[in-house]
Amino acid sequence: MRGTFIMPELPEVETVVRGLRKNIIGKQIIETTIFHERPLGTMSPEIFCNKVEREVIERVERFGKYIHIIFASKRSIVSHLRMTGKYIYLSQDHNKNYTHKHIRIAFLFADQSSLLYKDVRIFGTIRFYEAGEVVVEKVNIGMDPFSKEITTDWFVRKAHTRHISVKQLLLDQKVIAGLGNIYASEILFRAGVSPFQKAHTLTTRQASRIIQHMRDILKLAIKYNGTSVSDFRTIDDKSGSFQNMLQVYQKDGTLCVQCHKTEICKVRQAQRSTFYCPVCQKMVDEKE
């Protein structure tokens, strides 16, 4: 099996957001160092630094897998970790002699603490928004998994308009925002739904189980990560131990924990890995 790595999905992003709230609310940025400008997109490093320096952090929010850092001036930063982005909080600045690898951006606060943005693959983004400016990442963003507006009927109606697999539906951030490849596989396994079933054939019972398991898994994962990362300063590559709860992701070749009769399969589905049990996960609802 390939070595484990943590991919930030909703529970991990939520954990990061909570850690940021604990550590950087009320702090003023006095200096910003750009080691790599790609996360900034089209904004030049000089302009970015000029805009965020002297800003005071008022609150930190999550929408989908995005982190939204809002300043007292109502200007803000929207950040996405993609695959390998991480935030590291340092309670002291070490004279800005940052020893972590792959640091792309460093924020120094007035109290001499620092926030580092690390990203091996540099897929992640940090975008600046003026007060009142339309946040493009929020346009067309899907429902939060815990939103009361997500009902079984709503999900079935939404699914029935789509000619894609239910796995791909769960990954579509315009429908439900926050699920990634790991949790999509895990949710479908626990719901007993085949990842290959077409969204427009989803039954009410299947939709109900998917929504219920989605919320249960995400809630548990948030709780789990929250306890393992009680102090944000300890966030590093080893933090987050939700992989211990995984039942199918990267479990190909091992016996299914539910039926104990067959091995978990791995297939390539829409350029991504999908893990599933061919016995427990059915194309149509045959259980009830």
Place this chain on the structure above:
DNA sequence: CTTAACGCCTGAAGGC
């Protein structure tokens, strides 16, 4: 409007 494919990017791991 929809769906599908590609590129971005680096390091770990496997093959020979």
Place this chain on the structure above:
DNA sequence: TGCCTTCAGGCGTTAA
């Protein structure tokens, strides 16, 4: 030992 290839995948872009 060391070089080469494959794989990991979220999402913006482009094409159909």
